[in-house]
Amino acid sequence: MHYLEPNEKFPPITEADEQGLLAIGGDLSISRLIYAYNHGIFPWYDASQPLLWWSPDPRMVLFPEKLKVSKSMKQLLRKKKFTVSFNTHFNAVIEACAQIRRDGQHGTWITREMIASYNSLHKLNIAQSVEVWENGDLVGGLYGIYLKDKNVFCGESMFTRVSNASKYGFITLVNKLKEEGVKLIDCQVYTRHLESLGAEEIPRDEFLSYLGFSS
Template sequence: MHFVTDKLWFPNPKEATEDGLLAIGGDLSVERLLFAYHSGIFPWFEDDQPILWWSPDPRMVLFPENFKVSKSLRKTLNSEKFKITFNQNFEEVIKNCATVLRKGQAGTWITAEMQNTYIALHKAGHAISVEVWKNDKLVGGLYGVDLSQKKVFCGESMFSLVSDASKVAFFYLSEYVKLKNYKFIDCQIYNAHLESLGAEEIERDTFLAILNQETAPESSAD
């Protein structure tokens, strides 16, 4: 177990405990969060806990070309009953992710401090949101950290107020990263719902190897 101080540093992600816990402490500055995500590390803790940093093995990811569209989801997508936007209301998305309860969940790990930090990340251009609207009301969405240089999107949380809204948000995110030739969406830890949509577990070594693969720079038009 490692303890992080004010120094902008993390141990090797492979040194995490069996349950994936890597380090304790530090802060939630934009600089530290970006350093963590670029290293394959993410924060996850509750209000009554210190800041906890994780690097689980295995790691849940979605390769965008593997997104599974069920017949019912295809019907929803074809119905065009939802309007989809990007980065139109990041703060409301993260607020809903923190407050909309999920089955079997008593509270939230998206504390007020976490919300403020990711909003700062968004304002700095490093976090994006996908919004799902129905009759001009926000009914679903997701947010996460965009590692554009590494061609990786780190999904953080999503919410749904009506059936299929979060699935629709995830579908459009997968289409977005596919168009940008991203390697994968990092889903962090196993989730049966995400598995049903095509996400899978890979070994941490594989995750880190893909994360750190060099990518060719995007060419600009003359």
């Protein structure tokens, strides 16, 4: 396993292990994060671990035109059950994502250092958020990294306080990104929930081709 010094470059993606772990250590500097996402690498760790960098093979992605919307969700969208905004409360969204307790996780992987770094990326219009509102209350949302020059959006995390709120926001975002010409949404790793929305696994080499790189 490769251990990164603070200013050291990432090793070749082909050095990632079977789980997709590429490197340990380094930092969450803006330049490193931008480089990482543009090369198919993302950080994922919790406060008890060192900084871990991943590039899994296969990669979970959603092609916008393959989005699956259930009948019940179509009804909620027609009724305009929630109000959706974009990039108005980024810090509130990432803080909420950090606070949500998830099955199989003993703590959050969204550390204070990560929140600070992604807020800096948001100020550069690279990290973006989706807010879902009900009666003036923030009831769901998600955030991710928008690689506009590559027509790729990298989803990071979502939260919900009301049933279907985050899914409502995600579907609204996908439709918006489709209109903007986005070709692929990076979902990183497999979950049954993402699969139910139309996401699928593709080889890492195919994913990297959308970023303009190969392993």
